[in-house]
Amino acid sequence: MGAKFLLVLVVVATVSSNCRVKGALDRGFYDDSCPPFEVIVSGTVQSFLDRDPSVAPGLLRMLFHDAFVGGLDGSPLLNSSGGSDPPERLATPNLSLHGFDLIDAIKSKLEGICPGIVSCADILATAARDAITLSGGPFWRLKFGRRDGRRSFFQGALKDLPSPFENTTALLKKFRNRGFSAEEMVVLQGGGHSIGVGHCPFFRDRYSNFSGTAQPDPALNPTHAIFLKASCDPNGNAAVANDHGSAHLLDNHYFLNIQKGKGLFNSDQEFYSDSRTRKSIDKYAASSEKFYLDFIKAMEKMSELGVLTGSHGSIRTHCAIAK
Ligand code: HEM
Missing domain, CATH: 1.10.520.10 (Peroxidase; domain 1)
Structure with missing residues (x-):
């Protein structure tokens, strides 16, 4: 009975995967x-x-x-x-x-x-x-x-679109509005920010004048604050690697940086002070396997978000020009 049932499932799955809906x-x-x-x-x-x-x-x-x-x-x-x-x-x-x-x-x-x-x-x-x-x-x-x-x-x-000046509650709402849980938000943000750069205007208040206190952000690692200050030119418009120490590799390293107070944006670092998001950072920092698995799932979901299919939309000839 079990084997027969499995056979039926396999046949159904094969047939349905061959039918283009x-x-x-x-x-x-x-x-x-x-x-x-x-x-x-x-x-x-x-x-x-x-x-x-x-x-x-x-x-x-x-x-x-x-x-x-x-x-x-x-x-x-x-x-x-x-x-x-x-x-x-x-x-x-x-x-x-x-x-x-x-x-x-x-x-x-x-x-x-x-x-x-x-x-x-x-x-x-x-x-x-x-x-x-x-x-x-x-x-x-x-x-x-x-x-x-x-x-x-x-x-x-x-x-x-999320802003690095928003707090965790506002960011959770933006992701929830798109169907993503707190954990999915964390895995996407940490994966996304494990490569690429951020420009100084998005974080210079953190090393210079956090929330108008004329002091650095207390959640920012003091050594990292010195590094960020030195990396931003006098006008503060330079770009700095998002993931200090692993700038070009898409991995779970950014979560380790967050644990050490070396997150670039205030919004990223705040995820580590908030009980709704902190445990996911610890989970992904501890296991690159868990990070990769969950990152794939969340990316698949993002890649299918609100897509147009069938007779909706069009196929453009030039991507910059609607037709
Ligand atoms: C959680 C909310 C997020 C906020 C507030 C945020 C904010 C930012 C900001 C301000 C920058 C710097 C842009 C610049 O200086 O030019 C940036 C860079 C970047 N973000 Fe996010 N982001 C968020 C989530 C994500 C997600 C979910 C992904 C992708 C899965 C992502 C991928 C990236 C990448 C790859 C870069 C580097 C871009 C480059 O080097 O050109 N971010 N983000």
């Missing part, structure tokens, strides 16, 4: 229509990364900012909002996004081979996944079939 994301979405899709994406990401490792954090942050505002539909790539607002990419939290040239390079190669087939949203999701893997992070299989949005959400980017 219209409108659903699917691992084999481009198998017939654009077989070299993933090879082209990973090859292009690799060649850009060889020249400039900062491409990886650029793509990861762009994916996050896209997914959180109107769903993962390639909207930050658009160069016009189509209305009276400026485009989403000009909203303050998006001003330091980068990696647009890489997405354009992939798109142009794909348009040459399979015109009008692959969406900019699928390119972004896949390029970000590959950038993570090529930066020492995990690999996971993605589902495809996202379509591109026609709108860009300037106001949404101002309202929905």
